[in-house]
Amino acid sequence: xxxxxxxxxxxxxxxxxxxxxxxxxxxxxxxxxxxxxxxxxxxxxxxxxxxxxxxxxxxxxxxxxxxxxxxxxxxxxxxxxxxxxxxxxxxxxxxxxxxxxxxxxxxxxxxxxxxxxxxxxxxxxxxxxxxxxxxxxxxxxxxxxxxxxxxxxxxxxxxxxxxxxxxxxxxxxxxxxxxxxxxxxxxxxxxxxxxxxxxxxxxxxxxxxxxxxxxxxxxxxxxxxxxxxxxxxxxxxxxxxxxxxxxxxxxxxxxxxxxxxxxxxxxxxxxxxxxxxxxxxxxxxxxxxxxxxxxxxxxxxxxxxxxxxxxxxxxxxxxxxxxxxxxxxxxxxxxxxxxxxxxxxxxxxxxxxxxx
Amino acid sequence: xxxxxxxxxxxxxxxxxxxxxxxxxxxxxxxxxxxxxxxxxxxxxxxxxxxxxxxxxxxxxxxxxxxxxxxxxxxxxxxxxxxxxxxxxxxxxxxxxxxxxxxxxxxxxxxxxxxxxxxxxxxxxxxxxxxxxxxxxxxxxxxxxxxxxxxxxxxxxxxxxxxxxxxxxxxxxxxxxxxxxxxxxxxxxxxxxxxxxxxxxxxxxxxxxxxxxxxxxxxxxxxxxxxxxxxxxxxxxxxxxxxxxx
Ligand SMILES: Cc1ncc(C[n+]2csc(CCOP(=O)(O)OP(=O)(O)O)c2C)c(N)n1
Ligand code: SF4
Numbered sequence: 001x002x003x004x005x006x007x008x009x010x011x012x013x014x015x016x017x018x019x020x021x022x023x024x025x026x027x028x029x030x031x032x033x034x035x036x037x038x039x040x041x042x043x044x045x046x047x048x049x050x051x052x053x054x055x056x057x058x059x060x061x062x063x064x065x066x067x068x069x070x071x072x073x074x075x076x077x078x079x080x081x082x083x084x085x086x087x088x089x090x091x092x093x094x095x096x097x098x099x100x101x102x103x104x105x106x107x108x109x110x111x112x113x114x115x116x117x118x119x120x121x122x123x124x125x126x127x128x129x130x131x132x133x134x135x136x137x138x139x140x141x142x143x144x145x146x147x148x149x150x151x152x153x154x155x156x157x158x159x160x161x162x163x164x165x166x167x168x169x170x171x172x173x174x175x176x177x178x179x180x181x182x183x184x185x186x187x188x189x190x191x192x193x194x195x196x197x198x199x200x201x202x203x204x205x206x207x208x209x210x211x212x213x214x215x216x217x218x219x220x221x222x223x224x225x226x227x228x229x230x231x232x233x234x235x236x237x238x239x240x241x242x243x244x245x246x247x248x249x250x251x252x253x254x255x256x257x258x259x260x261x262x263x264x265x266x267x268x269x270x271x272x273x274x275x276x277x278x279x280x281x282x283x284x285x286x287x288x289x290x291x292x293x294x295x296x297x298x299x300x301x302x303x304x305x306x307x308x309x310x311x312x313x314x315x316x317x318x319x320x321x322x323x324x325x326x327x328x329x330x331x332x333x334x335x336x337x338x339x340x341x342x343x344x345x346x347x348x349x350x351x352x353x354x355x356x
Numbered sequence: 357x358x359x360x361x362x363x364x365x366x367x368x369x370x371x372x373x374x375x376x377x378x379x380x381x382x383x384x385x386x387x388x389x390x391x392x393x394x395x396x397x398x399x400x401x402x403x404x405x406x407x408x409x410x411x412x413x414x415x416x417x418x419x420x421x422x423x424x425x426x427x428x429x430x431x432x433x434x435x436x437x438x439x440x441x442x443x444x445x446x447x448x449x450x451x452x453x454x455x456x457x458x459x460x461x462x463x464x465x466x467x468x469x470x471x472x473x474x475x476x477x478x479x480x481x482x483x484x485x486x487x488x489x490x491x492x493x494x495x496x497x498x499x500x501x502x503x504x505x506x507x508x509x510x511x512x513x514x515x516x517x518x519x520x521x522x523x524x525x526x527x528x529x530x531x532x533x534x535x536x537x538x539x540x541x542x543x544x545x546x547x548x549x550x551x552x553x554x555x556x557x558x559x560x561x562x563x564x565x566x567x568x569x570x571x572x573x574x575x576x577x578x579x580x581x582x583x584x585x586x587x588x589x590x591x592x593x594x595x596x597x598x599x600x601x602x
Contacts, residue, residue, distance in 0.1 A: 065434020
């Protein structure tokens with residue numbers, strides 16, 4: 001059965017169904033509906049905990065505590081609040097603890113406005129906080145996909161014992177779409193041989209990230225690095241649209257991928273062979289498919305609601321091949337499919353002419 | 357022969373790293389005795405700070421987590437809400453609780469989180485080399501107030517217990533010291549009381565311990581102990597600051 005819900009509320013419901021029992025958050029637009037949904041829903045769940053924290057820093061540290069105690073824990077925020085959470089995210093990664101962190105991004109930097117933007121890409125994909133670590137970053141582009149990726153996020157967090165980010169934006173969080181939760185279940189239980197719950201009948205445990213011995217600290221960092229490599233190898237997710245015969249390929253994620261689909265439909269109607277690669281994981285980035293595509297396609301078109309943070313990853317994936325075109329609108333401006341259609345067709349014809 | 361004194365069971369065979377004459381050693385030892393005597397080893401979870409006390413996870417044979425500087429009360433909140441039947445305490449210094457972690461401590465206290473905070477007040481940032489803390493005495497010399505703390509520039513010593521006392525969620529707040537045997541006995545009783553308040557679900561509990569830091573005070577251990585009585589106690593009066601019926 002489908003229900004009409006906002007992205008934020010759908011995310012909350014999916015989290016509950018995926019076994020999240022702890023939510024800690026501090027209000028910030030445009031993700032308040034999620035905090036409000038959890039305030040209502042958590043008390044209905046067995047062992048459910050909801051706290052409106054005094055700050056984002058407190059919220060992420062409450063997540064850390066709940067996670068070390070063995071619960072599936074989540075927090076959410078928007079850009080400025082995510083900056084505050086980076087301290088705790090770094091500690092979660094260092095302590096090898098699972099957690100899900102949602103960023104419904106807005107037009108930054110600084111306070112930014114409350115309109116949707118994609119300018120937190122580099123912060124999200126490069127670790128964000130201090131130290132050598134990465135987090136898986138899931139980038140849905142519809143309300144249904146948002147709900148679908150929530151149990152995936154919790155499972156990946158448990159599997160790798162690492163924080164997982166869901167990166168959306170104000171548009172995705174606030175738009176209403178029909179969504180089905182029928183297939184969302186808690187999934188399997190992961191071994192919890194690290195949790196702290198009082199050392200009853202077992203040796204005591206300690207969870208820490210400070211290793212005074214540099215050799216030990218180095219080994220710990222290499223261990224985290226090997227985990228990064230495993231995630232890079234196994235967790236790449238992406239979607240392609242009309243790629244087979246494409247002569248120009250748009251790379252876009254989340255809301256901008258959705259806008260790009262609208263533009264591509266129109267471009268195709270006019271006979272322009274444009275396809276799409278949509279990273280679902282912004283990290284690990286789908287390098288291979290872009291590299292492969294570059295064997296036969298020369299023109300790549302990066303489209304992003306920012307001044308161009310995604311370009312870096314596309315460039316790295318191309319390994320010197322291909323040509324990158326870019327269109328971006330930062331600051332919370334939402335480009336229309338028509339606007340994008342016009343820009344892409346101009347670049348398309350220009351590069352054709354260049355070749356002729 | 358009856359043994360009257362020995363190593364607490366919940367202390368591992370490790371040597372403390374604390375400087376000679378440091379109050380942290382005494383507070384660690386008291387905690388271990390209390391954990392043994394109240395038979396808490398199997399149900400207690402400790403949240404360690406950044407600060408001189410941080411390495412206590414090397415000493416205690418109990419479940420222990422390190423927390424980011426100042427976040428102990430928030431981390432403890434997360435643990436306790438998931439495990440309401442366990443006993444959770446955070447161990448925090450004065451820089452940790454009264455500066456960087458003011459918000460987390462204050463709001464956990466105000467929410468009446470069923471956790472206990474062992475708050476070691478030595479008037480300086482010990483671990484980072486003796487800088488001024490929010491609790492530094494007026495005129496006290498530290499590396500970042502080399503001509504003495506001037507309240508016009510650096511504010512006044514922060515009285516955590518008195519501030520927390522007005523919050524509805526706090527149920528037990530006591531200030532003790534560890535500078536002489538009679539004070540140490542009282543300090544131990546206060547820790548027991550704090551844990552009892554938590555177990556009875558009465559509210560948030562905190563024990564503030566005035567504790568010598570001979571290294572950064574640039575005094576001998578004996579001078580440090582005297583200085584607590586002669587100077588610190590005047591700003592930070594000892595005794596129960598708040599206790600609701602437990
Ligand atoms: C975010 C952050 N800022 C600063 C530090 C450095 N630091 C470690 S301990 C400490 C102060 C500790 O002082 P206090 O809490 O009074 O404990 P003490 O060492 O005196 O027992 C500081 C500033 C840190 N670890 N993390
Ligand atoms: S620096 Fe001070 S607080 Fe730290 S161990 Fe030494 S005496 Fe104790």
